[in-house]
Amino acid sequence: MEYNFREVEKNWQDYWAKNKTFAAKNDSDKPKYYVLDMFPYPSGAGLHVGHPLGYIASDIFARYKRLKGFNVLHPMGYDSFGLPAEQYAIQTGQHPEITTKTNIARYREQLDKIGFSFDWDREVRTSNPDYYKWTQWIFIQLFNSWYNPETNKAENISTLIEKFKVQSSKFKVGSAEKKYEELSEKEQSDVLLEYRLAYLSNTMVNWCPQLGTVLANEEVKDGVSERGGYPVERKLMKQWSLRITAYADRLLNDLEGIDWTESIKEAQRNWIGKSEGTSLTFKVENSDDVIEVFTTRPDTIFGVSFVTLAPEHELVSKLTTPEQKNAVDEYITFAKNRSERERMADVKKITGVFTGAYVLHPFTGKQIPIWLGDYVLAGYGTGAIMAVPGHDSRDYAFAKHFELPIIEVVAGGDLSKESYDAKEGKLINSDFLNGLEVKAAVKKAIEKIEEKGLGKGKTNFRLRDAIFGRQRYWGEPIPVYYENGIPKVLAENELPLILPEVDKYLPTETGEPPLARATGWKYKKHTPGPSQEGNGCEYEYSTMPGWAGSSWYFLRYMDAHNSTEFVSKKAVDYWQNVDLYIGGAEHATGHLLYVRFWTKFLNDLGLIPVTEPAKKLINQGMIQGVSSFVYRLVPVIEAKGDRDKGDKISNALRENLILVSKNRSELFNTGYGDYDWKDEELNKYLTEKEAKVRKEIDELEAKITYMYSALHVDVNIVSNNILDQNAFRNWREEYKNAILLTEENGDYICGNAVEKMSKSLWNVVSPDLMVEQYGADALRLYEMFLGPLELSKPWNTNGITGVSNFIRKLWRLYHIPSTNNEQQTPNFSVSDEPAVKPELKVLHKTIKKIISDIEGFSFNTSVSNFMICVNELTELKCNKREILEPLAIIIAPYAPHIAEELWSKLGHSESITYAAFPECKEEYLVESAFNYPVSFNGKTRFFQEYDLSLSKEAIEKEVLALEQTQKYLEGKTPKKIIVVHNKIVNIVV
RNA sequence: GCCCAGUUGGCGGAAUUGGUAGACGCGCUGGUCUCAAACACCAGUAGGAAACUGUGCCGGUUCGACUCCGGCACUGGGUACCA
Structure with a gap:
């Protein structure tokens, strides 16, 4: 019998668990290194072969760093609040906690079989009260903070109140104006909610009727819910939101300083969507009202031929003339009932209506008609635009449809066919802008607009505040209660606010979220006060979204069992942030934006020393x-x-x-x-x-x-x-x-x-089967061998026999075949004789390649290099300890089980985990000669070996003297001969 | 539409700074072992009889291009009436 991976792998997994081999220390003389995987949501389907891809890569890196002498933090946990468990609960009545626990147990079992070097003592589960206590605590900090634009960071709300008092700020209450101190408690609360980083407001939300909840923009894809694919509609609702927009500029600028893939950075830049332009007001004819618009093309001001308002614009009813009232009302109803999805589906369909009213052009004073159109979004800019059909394709389509005038103000296009949107060309028909290039015209236009007090330069972001409440059961309760209609957060010593038990996981008959079903679930103050009387106060019934817990988990791993702080200062000062973060690119604009936001916020409060969660990010491809x-x-x-x-x-x-x-x-x-x-x-x-x-x-x-x-x-x-x-x-x-x-x-x-690998498509390949049949080391090597980590690639089980053979060949290097063939296993046999030069060359060449492969995250090529190395050593019949000992170490990150086994057979009593990664000794790689490819006009014809000490001129001479050269020259004289040392000889004929 | 990534044998993929295209593995073909099959081992494997031709297509720079530049096509992902 040869290498018995089943027995060996089991033994070492047990050994690692028993000896806590991978436990990271929070104080160490070694330099620290933090390798993090995006933690999984434990679904009922278990892991398929695609899940471990990133985990294997990060595990290789973590093990490599340990061998290189780093104190490595490599933890794992579960993002365990989420929709599937709740939907299962709705169908079966089983508490989501039970479902979640079962799924986690299954995940753990599967993960353990692959031999990851996770420090399981630091496991976190977002649905665990010990964990979500601190998620709630961070929410309270957000509630108690505002964003001070002057210091450009979050501060305690008390500094804002102080500011109101010092500046004697006035607030409109009905028709009166009052100072902050003169406001009632409710009025003060309402004022502060407009500044708090976690706030309650009436906002347009993405409402998903089938799920019975609202969703953040990031959770809506193509007009349907990301989870489940149900239609989503716009609805005005009172909701908790987080003021992520306050951080828009920093989230954008700080991308410069982190080593993330360009595509993720670009996706975040687009999502944040910074656009610079100017605000501009148009006076409504025969009225005191003005319409404010935002434009990035103030240069085209003389091309304005109408103004379009979003159907929801606040001035619509006031402006509309009696003759147009019916048509306008009809249009507003129509627009309201069109779901997001429909609106997106027929982008081409142009709809709109004339209000009957006009504004006056700020420079020419001409009458400009006001229209409504649902291509203008209420949520962006001011909900109103100046339409320049000549130079904006949407305005052009609208103008063509309703036969409105199209004015050319930038030369260079053909307006009879399409609008000319390009930002280049000279301005025409534009009074004081005539003759200027677009860029200069933009500048001049802004100057004029500001000079006349019509508006000013302004930056807009596409990024919206993140809606934070979910009308769901299986999530963190928002730690808020309502006293006389005023939202108040719990005191820190009242946390965690435990998720209450309910009879059903559905909304109440009156449409309240599931938490409203919890009987007797009321807030009573610990200290005496009005709410102590009677039944207590109502809690907030919404729970937090799925991304709340994942927005700070990287910090909790540093200090997972701290019961007095979310993370201790000491731990976070030591570990700082993640050095290497591996996960899927699908989180580009969701999780990866939120975790950056929370990190910056916690940094503002002085709680953590870093402003970014992860220095380097790698996105593994999908299998x-x-x-x-x-x-x-x-x-x-x-x-x-x-x-x-x-x-x-x-x-x-x-x-x-x-x-x-x-x-x-x-x-x-x-x-x-x-x-x-x-x-x-x-x-x-x-x-x-x-x-x-x-x-x-x-x-x-x-x-x-x-x-x-x-x-x-x-x-x-x-x-x-x-x-x-x-x-x-x-x-x-x-x-x-x-x-x-x-x-x-x-x-x-x-x-x-x-x-896509999915249960419903019946194409799932489970890692368990692979491990059972070929072993964990084979699975690990094969997943890496498939191709570059970042690329998506189809799974093909057939190829795994290649790496499986490789493992057997590796094993045989350390053994001599048994002579009496039947029962005996091959004998372990390693020679203590000194290695010879060819053997050392193979080893050190491999060490060099593996180091550059690992550090360049090119794990697929390192597997090839191991294969080449083992093939060559087999050829050399090498069984020298001097070679085989370092070989076991360099292969250990990839195939840790067999490496441990060989290491112990080599006579070591300690795990290979903390051995020292061998150095590459260049002296063994030095060549004395090079086999030059000799090419003619760039085409290689033959090879000729020359000593490396030979000069270019000498080689040139030697090559020309060759019989073969003369043959390919066919009697012609070479025009030029290029000799590149150690590379090539090229003869130009 | 816009942004990002990619396109190399039958397949997954490799190729340092512009310097031998196809490493390594799968598959396939032939052979050895076997009564036979599987396993294992050995040999071959881009196409073509050959001259030659070959890294999605067209063009350019260069002594030399998978690699650099310009244009185009296709595939995958992200995003979208964002003014």
């Missing part, structure tokens, strides 16, 4: 599944008239499922009666079935054609596209009696497609 299909033959009836009868016919023909092998697709689209299925069973079956309905077919003059539809089939019963027919019949009841139309050799060939 896609390869789905398999069977092709179902579907009779399609085209009947004239009677539809019911048509259905009856097709049902009769469909009684048994007919599945056609892929390569017999010539049979598809065959019509009724004119086929030969080349399959007796099927001919018989269909002839019988058709005979039964022949009368109806003829009566209806129906036409039958056979089409096919592809059905997903479990990839685990398909091997190399050949269906295991027995397993297939047993797989599902409806396939038991299916008629399988096979190839001539009896095989049923499946089709396939590369898709």
Whole structure:
């Protein structure tokens, strides 16, 4: 028997757990290194082979850093609040906590089998009260803070109140103006809510009726919910939000200083969407009202031919003339009822209405009509635009549709065909801007606008404040209660606010969130006061969104069991922030933006020393599944008239499922009666079935054609596209009696497609099976070997035999084959003789490559390099300790189990984890000669070895003297000879 | 539409600063072992009989281009009436 990975891997996993081999210390003389994975949501489906990809990469890096002498923090935990557990609870009544615990146990079991070097003592779970206590605590800090634009950071709200008092600020209450001290408690609360970083307000939210909750912009994709894919509509609601917009500029600027991929940075830049322009007011004709617009193209001011307001704009009803009132009201109703999704679906559809009112052009004084259009968004800028159809494609489309004038003010386009949006060209028809280039014109226009007091230069962001309340059960309760309608946060010593028990995980009959079902769940002050009387105060019934817990978890790992602080100063001063963060790119504008926001906020309060959560970020690619299909033959009836009868016919023909092998697709689209299925069973079956309905077919003059539809089939019963027919019949009841139309050799060939790996597509490959069959080391090596970490690639189990063979070859290097072949295992045999130069060269070449591969995150090439190394050492029949000991160390990050086993056999009693990574000694790599490729006009013809000490001139001379050179020269004289030392010789003819 | 990434054998992929294109592995073909199969081992494997041709397509720079520049196509991802 050879290498027994099952036994060896189990032993070492037990050893690591027992000895807490990977526990990180919070004080150490070693330099620190923090390697973090994005923690998973523990779903019921368990891990598939795609999940561990990033974990394996980070584990290799963490183990490498330990070998390099770093104190490494490499933790893991669970993002355990979330929708699936709650939906499961709604269906089954099972408490989400139970579901979550079960799923976590399964995840842990799967993770353990792969041999990760996580420090499990630091595990965090966001749904654990010990954890969410501090999530709530951070919320309270957000509530108690405002953003001071002067200091450009968050401060305690008390500094704002102080400011109000010092400046004697006045606040409008109804028609009166009062000082801050003169306001009632409620009025003060309302004023402060406009500044707090966590605040309650009436905002347009993304409401998802099916989920019964609101969603943040980042959770809505293509107009449907990211989770579940349900339609989302706009709705005005009182909601908790976080003022992330206060940090827009810093979130944007600080991207410069972090080593993240350009694509993620770009996605964040786009999401933040900074645009610089100017505000500009238009006076409404015969009224004191003005309409303020935001524009980035003030240079086109003389091209304005109308002004468009969002249907929700506050001035609409006031402006609208009596003649237009009906049309306007009708349009507003229409716009309101169009869901986000519809609006997006027909971007091309232009809708709008004229209000009957006019504004006056600020420079020419001309009348400009005011229109409503839903292409103008209420939530961006001022909800009103100046329309310049000549130089904005949306305005152009609107103008064309409603036959409004189009004025050319920038030369260079052809306005009869399309608008000219480019920001280059000279201004025309523009009074004082004529002749200027766009850039200069923008500047001049802003100057004039500011000079005349019409507006001023302004920056707008696309980023919206993050809606923070969710009308869900399975999340952190927001630590707020309402006293006389005033929202108040709990005292810190009242945390955690435990998620109460409810009878059902659904909204109440009156539409309140599930938490309103909790009986007797009321806030009572610890200290005596009005709320102590009676039943106490109502709590906030919304819970926090899924991203709350994940916005600071990287800090908790530093000090996971601290019961008095979210993280101790000492721990965070030591660990600072994440050195290497690995996770999926799908979090580009969600999690990765929020965690940056919270980090900056906590830094502002002086609680942590860093302003960014992660120095370096790597996005692992997705591992896609390869789905398999069977092709179902579907009779399609085209009947004239009677539809019911048509259905009856097709049902009769469909009684048994007919599945056609892929390569017999010539049979598809065959019509009724004119086929030969080349399959007796099927001919018989269909002839019988058709005979039964022949009368109806003829009566209806129906036409039958056979089409096919592809059905997903479990990839685990398909091997190399050949269906295991027995397993297939047993797989599902409806396939038991299916008629399988096979190839001539009896095989049923499946089709396939590369898709997302998902339970519903039946293409999931579980890591458990791979570990069981080939071992954890093989799985780890193979996942890395598949290709560059960042690239998406389809999973193909077949290739794993390659790395599995490699592991056996590696094992054999350290052993001599047993002579009496039967029972005995190969004998461990390593020689203490000094290594010879070729052996040392192989080793040190490999060390050099592995170091540069790991540090460049090129894990796929390092696996190749190990293979080359082992192949070469096998060729050299090398079994020297001097070579094999360092080899075990450099391979340990990738294949830790076999490395530990070999290490212990080499006579070490300690784990290989903290061995020293060998240095590359360049002296072994020095070559004395180089085999030069000799090329003619850039095409390599032959090779010639020359000593490296030879000068260029000498080589040139030698090459020309060669017989082969003369042959390729064909008697011509070379024009030029290029000799690149240690690289190439090129002869130009 | 805009932004980002990518396109190399039958497949996954490799190629340092512009310097031997196809490393390594899978698959395939042939062979050895075996009664046979599997495993294992050995040899071959970009195309072409060859001259030659080949890194998505067209063009450029260069002694020399997968690599640099200009244009285009396609694939994947992100984002979208953002004024």
